[in-house]
Amino acid sequence: MKELLAKQFAQRFATNPVFYASSGRINLIGEHTDYNGGFVFPGAIDKYIMAAINVNGTDKVRVYSADLQESAEFGLQEADAPKEQWARYIFGVCREVIKRGFTVKGFDTVFAGNVPLGAGLSSSAALESCFAYALNDLFNENKIDKFELAKIGQSTEHNYCGVNCGIMDQFASVFGKKNCLMRLDCRSLEYEYFPFDPQGYKLVLVNSKVKHELVDSPYNKRRESCERVAATLGVETLRDATMDMLNAKKADVTEEDYKRAEYVIGEKQRVLDVCDALERGDYETVGRLMYETHYGLSKQYEVSCEELDFLNDIAKESKVTGSRIMGGGFGGCTINLVKDELYDHFVEIAKTRFNEKYGHEPVIIDVVISDGARRCE
Numbered sequence: 001m002k003e004l005l006a007k008q009f010a011q012r013f014a015t016n017p018v019f020y021a022s023s024g025r026i027n028l029i030g031e032h033t034d035y036n037g038g039f040v041f042p043g044a045i046d047k048y049i050m051a052a053i054n055v056n057g058t059d060k061v062r063v064y065s066a067d068l069q070e071s072a073e074f075g076l077q078e079a080d081a082p083k084e085q086w087a088r089y090i091f092g093v094c095r096e097v098i099k100r101g102f103t104v105k106g107f108d109t110v111f112a113g114n115v116p117l118g119a120g121l122s123s124s125a126a127l128e129s130c131f132a133y134a135l136n137d138l139f140n141e142n143k144i145d146k147f148e149l150a151k152i153g154q155s156t157e158h159n160y161c162g163v164n165c166g167i168m169d170q171f172a173s174v175f176g177k178k179n180c181l182m183r184l185d186c187r188s189l190e191y192e193y194f195p196f197d198p199q200g201y202k203l204v205l206v207n208s209k210v211k212h213e214l215v216d217s218p219y220n221k222r223r224e225s226c227e228r229v230a231a232t233l234g235v236e237t238l239r240d241a242t243m244d245m246l247n248a249k250k251a252d253v254t255e256e257d258y259k260r261a262e263y264v265i266g267e268k269q270r271v272l273d274v275c276d277a278l279e280r281g282d283y284e285t286v287g288r289l290m291y292e293t294h295y296g297l298s299k300q301y302e303v304s305c306e307e308l309d310f311l312n313d314i315a316k317e318s319k320v321t322g323s324r325i326m327g328g329g330f331g332g333c334t335i336n337l338v339k340d341e342l343y344d345h346f347v348e349i350a351k352t353r354f355n356e357k358y359g360h361e362p363v364i365i366d367v368v369i370s371d372g373a374r375r376c377e
């Protein structure tokens with residue numbers, strides 16, 4: 001990818017760029033817990049966005065997306081927001097850096113990526129983190145700390161892209177470390193690296209190719225439900241809620257909000273239980289908890305879809321250790337923890353049965369847990 005970007009950059013801008021990259025992420029467990037102050041357990045992956053960048057001595061940013069084969073140009077004032085949705089991610093990052101009192105000057109850039117779009121692997125966080133990291137390095141002597149870089153990406157989603165997301169995706173993209181998952185406490189922002197190398201198992205993603213798009217999806221509505229319940233219970237976030245507290249106020253929340261909160265309360269404990277099980281090497285328990293999460297996301301939080309439920313059923317029938325929908329939901333992938341000896345059989349069955357039912361094969365994505373945001377020398 002670096003060669004491709006170098007070539008395209010040279011054709012357009014005729015100067016020597018610096019290269020930066022940041023990764024997409026998986027999440028083993030802990031879904032929709034981040035904006036509830038709970039725990040998540042993600043890792044960065046070997047699918048990333050890379051950008052070639054150089055300052056251009058103007059007050060304009062000129063961007064070329066090698067994948068879309070489209071360009072955009074914008075200034076750095078609030079009124080200069082580009083009309084292209086994809087360019088708003090980069091504009092938003094520039095604005096959020098400036099709003100925090102740091103420097104951004106005009107630059108030229110060409111970027112590309114291999115994070116499948118709409119699959120729930122956080123291509124948008126990878127893009128934001130790549131540019132946040134680059135602007136910190138190019139213009140600010142790396143004075144912005146890594147958490148602030150993640151928050152710059154998150155605020156970009158909130159203020160320029162219409163998704164009221166939590167911090168998980170940008171955190172994973174910025175902090176990712178090779179062969180490690182990270183348990184993040186989204187309230188205190190304390191985190192711990194967990195080396196992840198499950199002997200005898202593979203992690204595989206099965207992409208339903210149902211388009212996952214959080215902008216305009218009911219994602220923000222789920223968050224509002226959680227905030228309503230937290231307010232009714234008199235707690236800041238559902239992190240501080242228990243099932244007893246929820247049941248005591250059952251009459252004061254809607255049936256729908258009750259189900260949403262029930263899921264979140266269960267899920268925040270599951271993350272901790274998975275971490276404990278991993279430390280014991282108990283993958284059967286990890287897998288069982290993944291299935292529980294799927295059930296919760298499907299029946300209580302209602303962010304699954306028919307195709308993903310079907311893939312989950314196939315996994316169960318094929319004796320896959322753990323399987324669940326991954327990411328924000330409404331499409332995208334399942335994440336599966338599969339014993340080595342079952343892997344080929346599962347992949348074959350998933351492809352055949354899904355194809356029979358939906359007329360196309362799901363895409364199998366093997367992932368390697370990798371480093372996060374970086375300058376590529």
Ligand code: GAF
Nearest residue numbers: 031032165166167168327328
């Ligand atoms: C999306 C969001 F961007 C994350 O913040 C998180 O809430 C996730 O959905 C669900 O766990 O990826």
